[in-house]
Amino acid sequence: MTMTSRERIKRMYEHRDADRVPIMDHPWAGTIERWHAEGMPEDVPFWNYFDIDRIAQIHPDTSPRYPEEVIEETEDYRITTTAWGVTMRRQTHADSTPEFLDFTITDADAWAKAKKRMTPSRDRVDWDALKRDYPTWREQGLWVSGIFWYGFDVTHSWTVGTERVLMALALEPEWISDIFNHELDMSIALMEMILDAGYELDGTYCYDDLGYKQNQFMSLDMFRELLKPVHARAIEWAHRKGLKAELHSCGDIRPFVPEFIEIGLDALNPLEVKAGMDTLELKEKYGDDLVLHGGINAVKWTDLEAFEAEMREKIPVLKQNGGYIFGTDHSVPNTVSLEAFREVVALAKELGRY
DSSP states (O other), rough: OOOHHHHHHHHHHHHHOOOBBBBBOOBBBHHHHHHHHTOOOOOOOHHHHHOOOOOEOOOOOOOOOOOEEEEOOOOOEEEOOOOSSSSEEEESSSOOOOOOEEEEESSHHHHHHHHHOOOOOOGOOHHHHHHHHHHHHHTOOOEEEEOOOOOOHHHHIIIIOOOHHHHHHOOOOHEEEOOOOOOOHHHHHHHHHHHHOOOOSEEEEEEOOEEEETTEOOOHHIIIIIIIHHHHHHHHHHHTTOOOEEEEEOSGGGHHHHHHTTTOOOEEEOOOOTTOOOOHHHHHHHHTTTEOOOOOGGGGOHHHHHHHHHHHHHHHHHHHTTOOOOOOSSSSTTTHHHHHHHHHHHHHHHBBBB
């Protein structure tokens, strides 16, 4: 029997077999452009074209709503300000991480002013889009997640600045803790509005990159003191609503994994191999407690033979007793052809069949 994405993912959370493992990955915008040039119809979403799985996301606006303006635009780049008060430069013709140039929230006083702008209100949810899209999501059998936008990653990279936050974690922890908690308060309040309006979620999804190569951005003690209680509160809210909680955290976060299991985290993504995360070891240690999502080394996209060899090594083990969603440990770059991705999807379906 062929299952829907929602049915497959639900089985993974129940640590039960499905028809196959769910298959989800995230092509860059430039990758989609390449695939269109290579024959994928422009009016067909890539997940439908390849017959893979999809999670629909609801992402309310939790920002301070600073003015969003274009400061400079050239043939090569675009400099803009964001609703979080950040000035950033994005390259026009390349898929890349934005370059952060300036920040509005630079100290506790600036945060106090921003915080006053961050009050939950109904106009922070795109009700028209939700009314339009939600019935289709349910009709197509998608898993629906509410995006929780709080924590270290959104604070250091999109709001305050990395060096500034790292220093403040040690020197001004009350300020940073207040940011983490207010960000979560905003997410919870807006998700409550969505649920009260009659929309049903299947889970929550939080982006909070906590590591880099072979290390973490903070010590275990600092994590336990400042951030773990915030994540615990988010997970407790999700479980109280009957929802599953998934965390996206890039980098090597091995010391934090038992801490997240202790507070009830249900799923972890992307399991960044190139940073030091050993997917098979995670399965052996935590496979009964966590849904593992990702864990195939994206660096190997440039060597399809090596990429598929890693799939053959890992998927038969990771899929045992459910609890696995196939994907890379990052995304699908624009070096990946339409045919190469088609081949990978076919192999994932073959290896992931129960």
